[in-house]
Amino acid sequence: MEVVKYLAHLHAYLSLLKIKEKWQKEFVTIEEMWGQSVAEEFGSAMTEQIMELDEDIVEPFKKIGNLFIKPDFVKWMKEKCENDYGVPEILTHGDLWNNNLLWYNNNPNRLAAFIDWQLATIGNPMTDISRLMLATVETDLRKKIEKEGKILELYLNELNKKLVEQGMEKVKYGIEEVSFGRVMEIPFFERGTPENDPEFKEKMECIKTRAKSSINDALKILEIEAPEWLNKDEEKNVKNN
Numbered sequence: 001m002e003v004v005k006y007l008a009h010l011h012a013y014l015s016l017l018k019i020k021e022k023w024q025k026e027f028v029t030i031e032e033m034w035g036q037s038v039a040e041e042f043g044s045a046m047t048e049q050i051m052e053l054d055e056d057i058v059e060p061f062k063k064i065g066n067l068f069i070k071p072d073f074v075k076w077m078k079e080k081c082e083n084d085y086g087v088p089e090i091l092t093h094g095d096l097w098n099n100n101l102l103w104y105n106n107n108p109n110r111l112a113a114f115i116d117w118q119l120a121t122i123g124n125p126m127t128d129i130s131r132l133m134l135a136t137v138e139t140d141l142r143k144k145i146e147k148e149g150k151i152l153e154l155y156l157n158e159l160n161k162k163l164v165e166q167g168m169e170k171v172k173y174g175i176e177e178v179s180f181g182r183v184m185e186i187p188f189f190e191r192g193t194p195e196n197d198p199e200f201k202e203k204m205e206c207i208k209t210r211a212k213s214s215i216n217d218a219l220k221i222l223e224i225e226a227p228e229w230l231n232k233d234e235e236k237n238v239k240n241n
Contacts, residue, residue, distance in 0.1 A: 004129060016168075100115050126178060152178055180221065
């Protein structure tokens with residue numbers, strides 16, 4: 001909760017016109033940073049990792065895995081967030097999880113800094129929240145928190161509070177609109193645990209559970225918000241077969 005609070009404060013600060021002009025000049029979107037060839041390489045690597053997991057993870061992933069490296073889909077999703085839901089892009093950290101958070105020694109519940117900004121890009125404000133929740137919170141607890149809407153409610157309350165303090169208007173979007181950004185929950189499924197680790201089996205089960213949950217959650221959002229894109233991909237797969 002503390003991290004989400006300070007992330008909202010950071011987003012409010014980044015919304016100041018003079019600050020916004022700076023990061024818009026110095027940073028690019030993830031598509032521009034990677035380029036299509038790198039995006040496709042990443043997509044292939046991620047697919048290989050997921051294909052090694054259980055069948056009940058592989059099947060739903062087949063429906064959506066290719067979408068996230070398609071420039072036209074990424075462009076559509078960006079425009080839908082901005083034009084339909086009124087959620088503007090912001091400077092995102094890109095790799096927000098436990099190891100990139102610093103806490104004060106004398107107050108371990110107080111956040112000191114977000115570190116390691118090498119993957120920072122311009123993107124949807126929900127990207128970092130989704131990444132943080134998936135990487136640090138067990139699936140059952142994450143679903144409970146998301147269902148109650150506490151995280152997004154806290155984010156919006158803190159964002160609006162800081163915006164007003166800065167002499168700016170509150171955002172016009174609410175929880176429902178900002179929730180669409182959760183489709184960005186398709187995470188990097190790291191296999192950073194060596195097989196000789198005594199906890200390898202337990203850690204792999206955790207990865208499987210989180211992978212399955214995030215893929216299914218993203219699929220549910222797209223089935224409601226973007227069924228035409230899912231149908232396009234299914235039609236293409238049928239033709240290829």
